[in-house]
Amino acid sequence: MEEQALVIALVGVLGIGAQWVAWRTGWPAIVLMLAAGFLAGPVLGLFDPEHAFGELLEPMVAIGVALILFEGGLSLDLRELRHAGDAVWRLVFFGVPIGWLLGSFAGYYIAGLVWPVAILFAGILVVTGPTVVLPMLRQSSVQPRPAAVLKWEAIVNDPIGALCAVIAYEYFRMVAAAPGATVVEVVPPMIIAAFLAGGIGYVAARFVAWSFPRGLIPEYLKVPVLLTMVIGVFVLSNKIEHEAGLVAVTVMGVALANMNVSSLRSIHPFKQNIAVLLVSGIFVLLSASLDYSELSYLNWRFGLFLLALLFLVRPLTILTSLLFSSVPWNERLFLAWIAPRGIVLVAISGLFALRLSDLGYADGEVLIGLSFAVVVATIVAHGFTVNLVARLLGVKGTTRPGLLIVGSTPWTIALAHEMQSLKTPVMIVDSSWQRLAAARRAGLPYYHGEILNEATEHNLDLSPFQVLVAATENEAYNTLVCNEFAYEIGRDTVYQLGESADEADKHAIPASLRGRALFESGFGVGDVNERQAKGWVFRKTKLSEEFDFDDARELLPEEGHLLLLVRKGGTLRFFTHAARPDPRPGDTIISFTPPKSRVAGEAVRPPASDEPDAQPA
Structure with a gap:
């Protein structure tokens, strides 16, 4: 009991402390949180989250990610799509499959992963992550349209990347049990599950939009009821299919944000505070959970893979998806460079690493260390250069207060x-x-x-x-x-x-x-x-x-x-x-x-x- 309380206190101090240092210095907050967790965990051995929380660590992180995605969905207004809609839809419908395909080739031919692991990991890599994109946009000054595209892509593609990983895993699991299985047997049920989960999220949003203005929920219970509903929707949707809950909470957040529920304005400060606490805590916990043995798998091939991810996979995905679009070339090049990964990549990679190992794929153990390497590489590369690249490409917003x-x-x-x-x-x-x-x-x-x-x-x-x-x-x-x-x-x-x-x-x-x-x-x-x-x-x-x-x-x-x-x-x-x-x-x-x-x-x-x-x- 005392150990868990001490770990929670340390995580809070390290996470919020890193956010404060980032505010004072202008450095990317995520880099500082990862560094704080890594120093407190593997380096100094101050605490071990897995030892402290045991089997509760995974559901804690999963629920935290769900709440972060819901909070991100609440920030999306469909009216923003008047200016950024064409690019956003292209990055969803064209960018996801193109990025998945290119990432799979890079994982197999450059990183040396076996095909099943390369395909599953590439599916997760289509995410960028609101937990890193939104703080990065807050700390930098980027023009409204490219900023809106990055924000929408991060929030919409997060659950899609999780579903891509689920589809890949279910296919390889089915092939292991029945070698004659085909993709057709896997994909339609996944799509149906995603639509069902989205429907659950939308119905929950409609209930909130109907009940809150009518006074059916007292003011002091609105935040607890909303948070409880988000967690309930997430858990219920996950019962339909693994990771479908991420789709449900994202749809719930976006739907609620566009239903003009005036009583929700009073809870915005609270939800923002919750998001800051969750982002800080989850990043510190995950980086503190790293083991040196998981990093020992990394070699020069994985270094080349990271370079390919930064300079080939992302640029080709963006430039191909936005061909013949109205997006100016300077904005396309900016979007092609900025793609930091965050919590969802690490959390889902850790989950499927164990499952792939159970199926007999040895490379599955590599995913944990490789996912952290991708997060650190992309956050450092993009976080420290976003202002410079924006200035060079002419998409820099007003910097003077x-x-x-x-x-x-x-x-x-x-x-x-x-x-x-x-x-x-x-x-x-x-x-x-x-x-x-x-x-x-x-x-x-x-x-x-x-x-x-x-x-x-x-x-x-x-x-x-x-x-x-x-x-x-x-x-x-x-x-x-x-x-x-x-x-x-x-x-x-x-x-x-x-x-x-x-x-x-x-x-x-x-x-x-x-x-x-x-x-x-x-x-x-x-x-x-x-x-x-x-x-x-x-x-x-x-x-x-x-x-x-x-x-x-x-x-x-x-x-x-x-x-x-x-x-x-x-x-x-x-x-x-x-x-x-x-x-x-x-x-x-x-x-x-x-x-x-x-x-x-x-x-x-x-x-x-x-x-x-x-x-x-």
Whole structure:
């Protein structure tokens, strides 16, 4: 009992610790989690998952993978297929069989595997894996269409790869029992089982979509009921056919995501947290379960196989599947390179390695070590080069952190102008075409629509924006916007203006519900509008080794207020009533000052050509 508790605690520390290090360094999180598990298991011998959990390890991993696929399915909106649908369907209907065929040849002729093992392993290799693709896309900046193709391919092909392995295994098992068996006797039952499993997943999604909005499930039970249903659907479908449960939970997630169940929005933060915990735990457990004997099978032929997988199998699969499609060549080449493998490959390979050994295929034992080698090779190769390749092929998205401003007012338009001058991507969103007139006249990027409308997520690419400022005339609405986007952007990066002095005592909105308050003084909407009408301006001051923050404060008029600083790389840090960023040389300070500050500032210290910029907008 104590051993299991200790292992669970260590897995949590290692997995989440690796995720944190990845966040701080920008390295691929999966590589760090694999390294952490390998060091804790085979290298240092801190724990052995198989000894700690025994026969429970396999079902634990299987259920974890099922929940990850369900969570990934919930992120797929069919409206994305308007832009990426042609490529996605080609990669499913053409890419899977082509990749399976090429992988089989590579496994037999290059890796030296016997045909049954090569064919089964190639079936699993058609997967890419949302557990690695989605974190990779989050850490990098790729244009929306190729990112959508990679995301859809990863989630849709995961269960398909598992079914390919099942079909291959069932065929060779049948041949071992009755040598005259044919593929026709195996494939149709597998397809029927997949459709039945998909039907079970769809029915479960319909039940959730029907029952949740009608109040049949209380709010505090919605997450437990949903998770229990996912596990039940997975287990029930697996009773029909091995690994059919992966199809069921994927269909359930995709169906539920496209049924417009508004009550599901409240559980999104929880499901994302569950996915992070599961990905971290499973990767650490699997890599800690490795044995040196399983790696001893790897030789130079397997090294050539990995190179063939990276530079022949994947590129030929993608380029052949996308022939005569509308996908531009630079995007095809990008897709041809990016194909990291993850949890499903390792989990299914470990399962079938034992089964193939039972059928008398000695090469079956090689699959565990080889699957880990494929995961590490693809994650390292693609994870560390995704940004470079995207830049070289021209599919790189905006890398400089952007600012999303909700509400078109004279103050927000002036702020947007100032941020544009610093090369910060900016977007003004407002539901009023009339209020947006000033933004249109100023030539600022704008979006006409309701920011809280679900359609906005699909009509407006929000990925370039890491900071949100809600500054409409309605304080309660600003609070609602900040709460809605806090889970997507981060609670520490959603800001709103404080309450105006004349509103502070009237029906104050609790601080726990509000976004971070802009300005150390807590200026409200009325305060900034009043000062804007009096001619107040934004002023930018660049810091250096010779001209530090204290010098900048001396130039700031007594009535002026610090708003934010912009780092060299574009990162935005706001001065708020609760926190003050640490200014460094190279940062640019943005302040909000009275109009007379221009003359006063220049009188105190006239800016020369080699001195920091200290001019109002």
